[in-house]
Amino acid sequence: SLPLVGQEYLEILSAWYCGFGRCCESGDCRVLNNVTGLELDLSEQLHGQHVASEVVVRAVRGFLQSPRARPALVLSFHGWSGTGKNLVARLVAARLYRDGLRSECVRMFVALFHFRHPQHVDAYRVQLEKQLGDTTQRCRQALFIFDEAEKLHLGLLDALKPFLAHCDNKGQAGNQRCIFLFLSNVGSNTINEVTLDFRRAGRPREEIPAELLEQRLRQELRQSADSGDAHHHFLEESLIDVFVPFLPLERCHVKLCARDAFLARGLPYTEAALDEVANMMAFVPEEERLFxxxxxxSVSQRISYSLP
Structure with missing residues (x-):
């Protein structure tokens, strides 16, 4: 084997060489595009979200496999907090890019953290346009994640729109491809109502069709009185390709999350321990306690209380 110094030199040289996209068949070693792995991860780690899993895998696979796909894929995630939107975003990054969220081809923005002061929106717009442009120039395939998307200031849309349409800000498509994930709580009440209607009718949630949820989401966004919502404008200008609804989670799903949290810490668990964690959570509606x-x-934090 090589001496340590020689190994370090080889690793540095390899990293430099790969930076030019010459070290693997894909043309860019930073990009994995392992959709099969993504599908497996979703089936094992995402609970109670059959619609979201199917829609995300179908959309991402279709986009990556189609040579004539539009240069940007825009997915809009909708649902209550804690239903898996951030988890799916992390899994997408992990399976499409070697370094996951740490990849230089992945940028994540949280609206109230990165763009918290409305009076600075002009500076934010210039900064955002530069960050998007630099990333698309550096990477032939870029992933952009916007959390709390409903809180994005409308002044930022001018920076986003060219990239949502063409994956650049020059008004025409190049060789780059972009995937945008917008995570939002908007529409969660509509999704919850549909899920509750199915439950009260004695129908399993697995029968809820994606088409019904998308139709209801589109109706809510179009009829929204708050025209200041970024989603309203994205919809009006047909910039959203796919709506991804996340259903409210039931007690059985919370217990699965608790099981995962125990396993992640390497801790043993019992059915009683999982029930104890679930009992700590608040469920609604008050009279039925379904979701x-x-x-x-907060499930991972609550398992500490159930430890002996």
Whole structure:
């Protein structure tokens, strides 16, 4: 084997060489595009979200496999907090890019963190346009994630629109491809109503069709009195390709999240321990207690209380 110094030199040289996209068949070693792995991860780690899993895998696979696909794919995630929107975004990044969220081809923005002061929206717009442009120039395939998307200031839309349409800001498509994920709580009440109607009718949630949820989401966004919502404008200008609804989680799903949290810590668990964690969560509606008000959020913290 090589001496340590020689190994370090080889690794540095390899990293430099790969930076030019010459070290693997894809043309860019930073990009994996392992959709099969994504599908497996979703089936194992995402609970109670048959619609979201199917829609995301179908959309991403179709976009990546079609040589004539539009240069940008825009997915809009909708649902209550704790239902899996951030988890899916992380899994998409992890399976499409070697370094996941740490990849230089992936940028994540949280509206109230990165763009918190409305009075600075002009500076934010210039900064955002530069960040998007730099990333698309650096990477032939870029992933952009916007959390709390409903809180994006309308002044930022001018920076976003060219990239949503063409994956650049020059008004024409190049060789770059972009995937945008917008995560939002908007529409969660509509999704919850549909899920509740199915439950009260004695029908399993697995029978809820994606088409019904998308139709109801589009109706809510179009009829929204708050025209200041970024989603309203994206919809009006046909910039959203796919709506991804996340259903409210039931007690059985919370217990699965608790099981995952125990396993992630390497801790043993019992059915009683999972029940104890679920009992700590608030469920709604009050009279039926069907859905976790926080989804699986805070479950990993709550398992500490069930430890002996």
């Amino acid at each position: 976790s008000a926080q989804g699986c959020k």
